[in-house]
Amino acid sequence: MNDKKLKIINAAKKSFSHFGYKATTMDQIAKIAQVGKGTIYTYFSSKEEMLKAIIDLFVVEMRDVAESAIPRRQPFIKSFNEVLHTITKFQSEHELMIKLSQEVKEIGTPEVIAAMKSVEDEICEFIEVKIETAIERGELRKCDPKITSFLMFKMYVNLVNDWKERHEPLDKDQIAELINTYFIEGIGMKNEDY
Amino acid sequence: MNDKKLKIINAAKKSFSHFGYKATTMDQIAKIAQVGKGTIYTYFSSKEEMLKAIIDLFVVEMRDVAESAIPRRQPFIKSFNEVLHTITKFQSEHELMIKLSQEVKEIGTPEVIAAMKSVEDEICEFIEVKIETAIERGELRKCDPKITSFLMFKMYVNLVNDWKERHEPLDKDQIAELINTYFIEGIGMKNEDY
Amino acid sequence: MNDKKLKIINAAKKSFSHFGYKATTMDQIAKIAQVGKGTIYTYFSSKEEMLKAIIDLFVVEMRDVAESAIPRRQPFIKSFNEVLHTITKFQSEHELMIKLSQEVKEIGTPEVIAAMKSVEDEICEFIEVKIETAIERGELRKCDPKITSFLMFKMYVNLVNDWKERHEPLDKDQIAELINTYFIEGIGMKNEDY
Amino acid sequence: MNDKKLKIINAAKKSFSHFGYKATTMDQIAKIAQVGKGTIYTYFSSKEEMLKAIIDLFVVEMRDVAESAIPRRQPFIKSFNEVLHTITKFQSEHELMIKLSQEVKEIGTPEVIAAMKSVEDEICEFIEVKIETAIERGELRKCDPKITSFLMFKMYVNLVNDWKERHEPLDKDQIAELINTYFIEGIGMKNEDY
DNA sequence: CATGAATGAGGTTTCATTCAT
DNA sequence: AATGAATGAAACCTCATTCAT
Known part of the structure; x- marks a missing residue:
């Protein structure tokens, strides 16, 4: 990845993050990236392609992290926390992706939407497998793994x-505890509470 | 509320819902509402004023429903469900508001953002009070009512x-059950599960 | 001339006077005239026709006054002053016509321009005849009557x-004197000054 | 001053001159200047800013000329002619400014109007000084220098x-003669005429 | 007749994209 | 490869005119 291209991508992320996709102009991105407006088109054929590239990049990074973070034989709760803690690193990018997924639904082509969804699906499926294993091992009560993983991720x-x-932001441990x-x-x- | 004005508001909601605020054109709204483009400006002085009007309307409706749905002395879970079931009526509007709240952050004035947030806050506070009561009555274990109500609403x-x-949409009872x-x-x- | 029609004409004159032709909207005229916007179209087929009607009316009034003010056998200067003094009555209308003649040149059809010009031409021609007579009578030195009348009127x-x-406005006598x-x-x- | 910017300014002058400010469309200006409509906005942030720029430019040019044209010890009539002949260079611009000053009164901000008026005032004051000198020198009879300069300029x-x-336009010498x-x-x- | 809500052509302005340098 | 001036399609908005009431 070229240095200029990276500067452009980071500028775009920052501006998309702040103003959203439609409200971000190519001029803004160029100014933040400190390159000429035309230079952007050397690396991306259009604004939409740039968006796709950012999303694809995020998907790839996400996958790498998810895979590298796969924990081995451990009680479910522990490995679940590990995965989520790792994901925390992507907190701000995540935020951007959520914002874009809201907005891009309106603008983007179906492929983009699919790509966006794949990010969450990736994570959900990972959690889903973990939950299925945990149920089999008797670590969790019986429940629909799909819905459960979806709700966990959303929470x-x-x-x-x-x-x-x-309100005041919560730290990693607070979140895991909650x-x-x-x-x-x-x-x-519970009965035991009495 | 005038008939034409209502048609325009509904058309705008539909289009904002589908394409978002910025990506919705006045032409689209006019076509959906089956009115001339100029007619929109008879009722709303600008696109942004129309957005504000829709949001204000939603806030008012939301407040009415929330207040009218206040259930009396009942076990927490039951009254909680009642409130949420009522809210279900606003399901699609809700969706729109969430989408707009994402997008409007970039465009709107602080007042609009505040108004937007107030909708969710309204509901969360209502749930919060219910939870506090339930804890006092011993129907729920001790927990932070603020976080709990926030997470319940989000779920x-x-x-x-x-x-x-x-996936396939879930019906009211399924949601309450989940x-x-x-x-x-x-x-x-739980111990008892063994 | 109908009462409503008169109200509309006066409202239009007032607004044209203040904002000019293009910058005056039919809504403004209707509001000032305290009639519905549609009513204007009962009396005038278009904005331009209304302008023409106002101009024509002015031309007619102008002619009446000019004719009624025709002074008989008198030294030129005296009858000239009489005519101009009479014209002074139309000072504000005059002002409006000058404003419109500036603006209408740009907007109006050739007919309107011609009508506008006719107002000044009318007056100039009247003065022209007076000057010719005065020259014949030896009251004035030889000069081009057309240019002279034009410049007199302009002054x-x-x-x-x-x-x-x-600066401070000048009164009738001051103007005549000047x-x-x-x-x-x-x-x-002059020689005699020495 | 850029080439494109100059073309746009000249096109705007031409069109304002012909049709007036309000009746001139950005499309017309773009077509006359043989540039894209968007190009205009590269140099001027709005139609009104363009008007202001043109006026400001005129004021500056006017001042330069007026100053550079100050004639030395000469009989009044001669130096007066010189100044006016110099002003003749600005004949068409002048025309435009007069037209705009009429129209801008309705649109423009007070500053613009003031700037506009200053152009004429500049010239009038210059003439005024000349007349005062001429009266002192006994070249002219006693008269109000303010009114006289105003009327001379207007003529x-x-x-x-x-x-x-x-009618047929008059050339420089004819005008001076008149x-x-x-x-x-x-x-x-005059007495001598008899 | 009187009205004003409804209309859409046409105006100003924005901005993704191109292309000569 | 890098640039940003130039572009025009398409956005928002205005207002003269129409027409159902």
């Missing part, structure tokens, strides 16, 4: 991104 | 909106 | 309208 | 611009 995203828009509290234990009264 | 939204983008399963009971193994 | 307009935009001073006597040194 | 403008709208005839000598009968 993670909610805690990392949406919560901090309203997911465990609500999801695994439940807050309903 | 509801995730199940209603995000899930159906990937929230109960994951949140209240938890999926971790 | 009158300049003194009535343009001067007051910069035209006499500059035009008839001249300010160059 | 010049009338002869250069307004006359040619109705101003002299009417203003300095007067057309009233």
Whole structure:
């Protein structure tokens, strides 16, 4: 990856992040990247191609991390936390992707939408497999692995991104603790509580 | 509320919903509403004013429903479901508001953003009070009511909106059942399970 | 002339006077005239027709006054002053016509331009005839009557309208005196001055 | 000053001159200047800014010329002619400025109007000083220098611009001769004429 | 007749993309 | 390869005119 191309991609991410896709102009990106506007077209044939490139890059990075973070034979909760902690590194990129996925649904071609969705699907499927294994091992009660993984992932995203828009941000350990509290234990009264 | 004005608002909602704010053109709205482009400007002085009007309308409707749906002395889970079931009526509008809140952050004035956030806050606060009461009554285990209400609301939204983008949509009862399963009971193994 | 029609004409004159032809909207005219916008079209088929009607009306009024003011056998200067004094009554209308003649040149059809010009031409021709007679009678030195009448009329307009935009307005007698001073006597040194 | 920018300014002048400010479209200007419509916005942020730029440019040019044309110790009439002859270079621009000043009153900001007026004031004041000197030297009879300079300037403008709208245009010498005839000598009968 | 909501042609402005340097 | 001036399609908005009431 060329140095100029990288500067452009980072500038685009920053501006998409701040203003969104449609509201970001090529002029802004060029100014932030400190290159001429025309230079962008040396590396990307259009604004949309640039968006796709950013998304694809994110998917690839995501996959690498997810794979490298695959934990071995461990209780479910522990490996789940490890994966999510790793994902935390991508917190801000994640945020951007969520924003773009909202916006791109409106603009983008079906391929882009599919690419966007694949990011979340990737993670969800990884969690899904973990949950299935955990159920088989008797670490978790019976439940629909698809829905469960989907909801777990969403709760993670909610805690990392949406919560901090309203209140003090939560740190990694707090988030892991909360997911465990609500999801695994439940807050309903248990027999043992009496 | 005038008939033409209503047609325009609905057309705008539909188009914003599908394409987003920036990607929706006045021509599109006019075509969907089956009115002339100029007619829109009879009722709204600009595209942004139309957006604000739609948001304000939503805030008002939301408040009415929330207030009218206040259930009386009932076990927490039941009244919680009632409120959410009522909210379900606004499912699609809700979706639109979430989308716009993402996009409007970039365009809108702070007042609009505040108004947007107030919708979710309204609901979260309502749930929060319910949870506090439930904890006092011993219906729920001790937990942070703020975080809990936030996560419950988010899970509801995730199940209603995000899930159906990937899989078969879930009906009201399924959603209530799932929230109960994951949140209240938890999926971790309990002593009693053995 | 109908009452409503008169109200509309006066409203149009007022607004044209203040904002000019192009910058005056039919809405403004309707609001000032306190009639519905559609009512204007009961009396005038278009904005341009309304302009023409106002101009024509002015031409007619102008002619009436000019004719009624025709002075009989008198020294030129005296009858000239009489005519101009009469014209002074139309000062504000005059002002409007000058403004419109500037603007309409750009917008209007040739017919309108012709109509506009006819106002000034009317007056100039009247003065022209007076000057010719005065020359024949030996009241004035030989000079081109066309240019002279044109310049006299212009000087009158300049003194009535343009001067007051910069300084204190001049009254009728001052204006008559000035035209006499500059035009008839001249300010160059004469033999007799020595 | 850039070549393209100059072409645009000249095209705008031509079109403003012919059709006026409001009736001139950006498309027309672009077509006359043989540039794309967007190119105009590379040099001027809006139509109104373009108008202001043209006016400012005119004010500057006017001042330069007025200053450079200051004639030395000469009989009044001669130096007056020199100044006016110099101004003749700006004949068409002048015409445009007068037209715009009429129209801009409705549109423009007070600063623009002030700038516009300053052009004429500049010239009038210059003439005023000349007249005062001439009176002191006994070259002219006693008269109000302010009114006299104003009327002389106006007569010049009338002869250069307004006359040619109705009849054959007059050349420099004819104009100088006419101003002299009417203003300095007067057309009233003098004793010596008998 | 009187009205003003409805209309759409036409205006100003934005911005992704091209291309000569 | 790098640039940014130039471009025009397409966006938002205005307003003279029409027409159902």
